[in-house]
Amino acid sequence: MLRSQTKLFALGKRQLCRSMSKSCDLTLVEVDDKTGIATLTMNKPPVNSCNLEMMRALKDSMKQIEGNKSRGIILTSSNNKVFSSGLDLNELRNPEQERLVAFWKELQEMWLTLYLSNLPTAAAINGHALAVGCVMASACEYRVMLPGFTIGIHATKFGYVVPPFIVNSYLSVLPRPVVERALLQGKIFSTDEAQQINLIDEVANSKEEALSKCASFIGSFAEANPVARALTKRQLRAEFARTLLDEPEAELKESLEYITSPLFQDSLDAYLAKLKSKNKK
Ligand SMILES: CCCCC/C=C\C/C=C\CC/C=C/CC(=O)SCCNC(=O)CCNC(=O)[C@H](O)C(C)(C)COP(=O)(O)OP(=O)(O)OC[C@H]1O[C@@H](n2cnc3c(N)ncnc32)[C@H](O)[C@@H]1OP(=O)(O)O
Numbered sequence: 571m572l573r574s575q576t577k578l579f580a581l582g583k584r585q586l587c588r589s590m591s592k593s594c595d596l597t598l599v600e601v602d603d604k605t606g607i608a609t610l611t612m613n614k615p616p617v618n619s620c621n622l623e624m625m626r627a628l629k630d631s632m633k634q635i636e637g638n639k640s641r642g643i644i645l646t647s648s649n650n651k652v653f654s655s656g657l658d659l660n661e662l663r664n665p666e667q668e669r670l671v672a673f674w675k676e677l678q679e680m681w682l683t684l685y686l687s688n689l690p691t692a693a694a695i696n697g698h699a700l701a702v703g704c705v706m707a708s709a710c711e712y713r714v715m716l717p718g719f720t721i722g723i724h725a726t727k728f729g730y731v732v733p734p735f736i737v738n739s740y741l742s743v744l745p746r747p748v749v750e751r752a753l754l755q756g757k758i759f760s761t762d763e764a765q766q767i768n769l770i771d772e773v774a775n776s777k778e779e780a781l782s783k784c785a786s787f788i789g790s791f792a793e794a795n796p797v798a799r800a801l802t803k804r805q806l807r808a809e810f811a812r813t814l815l816d817e818p819e820a821e822l823k824e825s826l827e828y829i830t831s832p833l834f835q836d837s838l839d840a841y842l843a844k845l846k847s848k849n850k851k
Pocket residue numbers: 616617619651652654655656657658659660698700701702703725730731732733734824825826828829845846848849
């Protein structure tokens with residue numbers, strides 16, 4: 571995509587600058603003037619983990635793209651090894667109640683905004699997509715992945731119960747028996763395995779090729795009336811979004827109780843220690 575053909579803007583600046591000093595643009599949005607397709611790039615070093623500010627930036631960017639009358643959204647990463655490492659586990663560890671409430675509500679809203687977007691959505695998965703990273707890719711309508719990476723929801727492997735809307739994200743892409751086995755095993759798929767079970771739609775050999783394949787998918791709706799398309803999509807997806815649309819407070823309460831339980835905190839401590847020790851060896 572040529573720089574001259576794109577409009578570039580960034581969100582999350584103010585939020586990030588309050589809590590971190592490393593970088594100031596959590597998300598980047600480029601709109602191709604010719605196609606009208608927006609590329610939404612996750613840009614939170616080192617591994618695009620989703621903390622409160624990141625999810626807010628993602629949600630705000632998606633709303634801004636919808637408001638700008640773009641023709642579609644391609645979600646991707648500025649990191650060429652990691653699409654997203656999922657929720658920022660530090661947000662869940664010994665959380666301060668008020669921040670945890672804001673964090674979980676933001677997760678609910680970010681997921682709903684992406685899952686029910688009026689626009690065609692596609693993910694150019696140019697790195698590992700783990701847990702909520704996989705959930706975000708699954709919430710899109712189309713997925714193109716680069717070889718040599720992994721994708722999946724491995725929560726049960728490290729002792730976490732999978733929330734219903736995360737189950738639904740998988741169910742909107744994969745058949746129920748496949749979802750059941752994958753979630754219960756905490757299975758992480760290679761690019762090839764993901765293609766075999768249709769968790770991803772295509773494999774591309776470079777990020778440029780992945781973006782181009784995503785753009786072609788979005789272009790395939792050129793003949794569809796955007797309003798009719800959006801309302802039909804909402805109808806098709808409403809069932810899986812029902813819990814969060816109708817009873818977000820109940821889902822929040824259940825999740826908060828679970829996250830703050832000693833059982834959850836103990837397994838999180840052990841998991842984080844394992845993750846950190848990897849880099850000390
Ligand atoms: C009864 C009813 C209950 C209903 C249930 C309700 C609620 C349940 C609540 C929660 C359920 C569980 C939900 C889970 C969703 C999630 O998304 S949890 C996130 C899971 N993600 C992971 O496990 C990914 C772990 N990361 C990796 O495997 C690797 O980092 C990587 C992505 C493959 C990249 O590897 P790479 O070698 O490039 O990088 P490093 O490993 O060196 O990482 C760099 C740096 O970043 C830290 N880090 C990585 N991932 C995270 C993360 N997700 N959160 C926080 N920090 C992360 C890592 O520790 C390194 O830090 P450093 O050593 O200090 O440099």
